[in-house]
Amino acid sequence: MDVITLKDCRKALIAALWFMFLTFPLLVIKVNTTENLVIWRWHNLLYVGVAAGSASLLTSIFRGLHDRKREQQRHQEKVIHISLTERFFSNPVVSRPVLAAGALFFLIFPLLFSTYQVNIMTTALMYVVLGLGLNIVVGVAGLLNLGYVAFYAVGAYTYALLNMHFGVGFWVALPLGGIMAALFGILLGFPVLRLRGDYLAIVTLGFGEIILLVLKNWAEFSQGPGGISNISRPGFFGMEMSMATTLNYQYYLTIAMVLLTIFVINRLQNSRIGRALFALREDEIACQAMGIDKTTIKLTAFALGATWAGLAGVLFAAKNAYVNPDSFTFLESAMILCIVVLGGMGSIVGVIIGALILILLPEYLRAFSDYRMLAFGALLVIMMVFRPQGIVANIRRSYHKKDSAP
């Protein structure tokens, strides 16, 4: 069995020609309708052909190797496959120092790097919170929420408006933002959660757009597209702080928030509610048959997810001291979804890694920033086709029989 067969080559050639045909009008011709100019970009055709051909060839090789491996395994004894992450976590000698080093790195991060880096890291950590929140809804409960950013907006605007009209401070607004977002989650969830999953996706998408349109158009309420500026930054017992200190303070605040989120979600996953949510994701009918109230448990998941978005929203408004509707578009929802899917649905470590990769990488690859959303879209498809469990697969709590059974 060769690595590359003639058939694979023919397939690659067909793929190359097909994609050259497919992308011909959009990639090769560029029209300027005002001056009636046409620019021909033939070089793009070459790139597409080479890329499509090699992608097809690589897939064939990969698949061939995979099949061969499986063929070999069939002849061997049956081995129980344990994933790398599972081995990592089940071995405290390895996992504890690594986790401790990671924690230490994040703790002393502001001492090592410039304020610019700290600012970026704060943003990334906020996405960790958002990702973990969406993870409850999508990863744990299996409800696809495409309007997640709407709850983020609710949190941010709750703080912005309360601060503008009544001078409410950050610490008072934080729980209020969470509660407001949860209320919106229940409000939206109530009518639609009785429905099947795909309807939920589209209704949440519509809901996100409605919130965005209201924020843009209802100027008396939200100041319209101009947004709200001069929002107070978070205080610390009324202490006066310099700019750099404020940034560091915000960084630690976000870290605290991430830790709280991880703690709560970790406890949640092993709780009665968490197990009910897993059951819901696996099979709705079986879940109901076990006596779980589907609507209540879905609402709980929805409200819990929304709460974290609301909290992150308050944090976002306080960090930037400015909110406007453009921060809450569908692309933002898509990015958070991408974080969860890339990291691994249902897995806390995965979501953290996913958020750090997806937020930090584009920051340091500024040259490719135009291609960011293109890559996100492709990433969602590729992950679903080749590795649906994400980078770090979720580990379900399992119970083993002890060897020395009495």
Added chain:
Amino acid sequence: MEYFLELVFSGLTRGSIYALIALGYTMVYGIIGLINFAHGEIYMIGAFTALIIATVLNMYGLPLPAILILASVAAIIWSAAYGFTVERLAYRPLRGAPRLSPLISAIGMSIFLQNYVMLAQTPNFLPFPALIPDLPFLNRFTSMVGTTDLAILLVTAIVMILLTLMIKFTRTGKAMRATSQDRTMAFLVGVNVDTVISVTFITGSSLAAIGGVLIASHIGQINFYIGFIAGIKAFTAAVLGGIGSIPGAVLGSFVLGLTESFATGYVSSAYEDVFAFSLLVLILIFRPAGLLGRATIEKV
């Protein structure tokens, strides 16, 4: 009264376009039970292809009717090709995967195609040439209905009739109906399910391309983002009529088009999209199966 009639015509025009897109959603949903999020993008690609081909042909000085026909044919060919490719790459490998996987894949495809067109062409609005010529004998009515509106209504009606005939009387149509009723059973009696699914995507994409060309010449400008909102609204229309049902999609589209037209005409145009989404939520609460759909009971 004249204002009222104007709104009715504008609603019917909108409805026709939604219908052309909604049919693609409903056919795909009927056969593989997937919301094809990338369908709006296929429609946008159709409009872009038509624009590009029309501009190039215009440079060579072809007459307007020839440009119109060639650009529409090109739009249909390439939209169908994109629809086919999207299915092969993003949905076919995921058949039999958990429900959420193809949905996420579809969203990824939608984002990818949007950004692909934006990067390959332009992020700005492009003026779309007036491909449909003005007919002078219609001038008496132009205050209420333009030539383009009439063309849209006419073309939509013809396309609907052709589609109905195809599904009712051809061999492929029969295979499509069989596959949508029970995929495994259709496979067992010798229907090539893969081909049927591909044909469904190609048909749906061609309809979307026709919609794209028509609406672009009606509005007069396009950009890479037009597919997103149009896609959501067409989906709303499909759900409104009962997803999976072809007459339902058409009825739902006209109801949605008229609702939007009256709401923007009598209430406010700033919240145009809010009405569509609110209608969707209301329908899902009170009649989840849609106007013409039947409630299905899930059996284990």
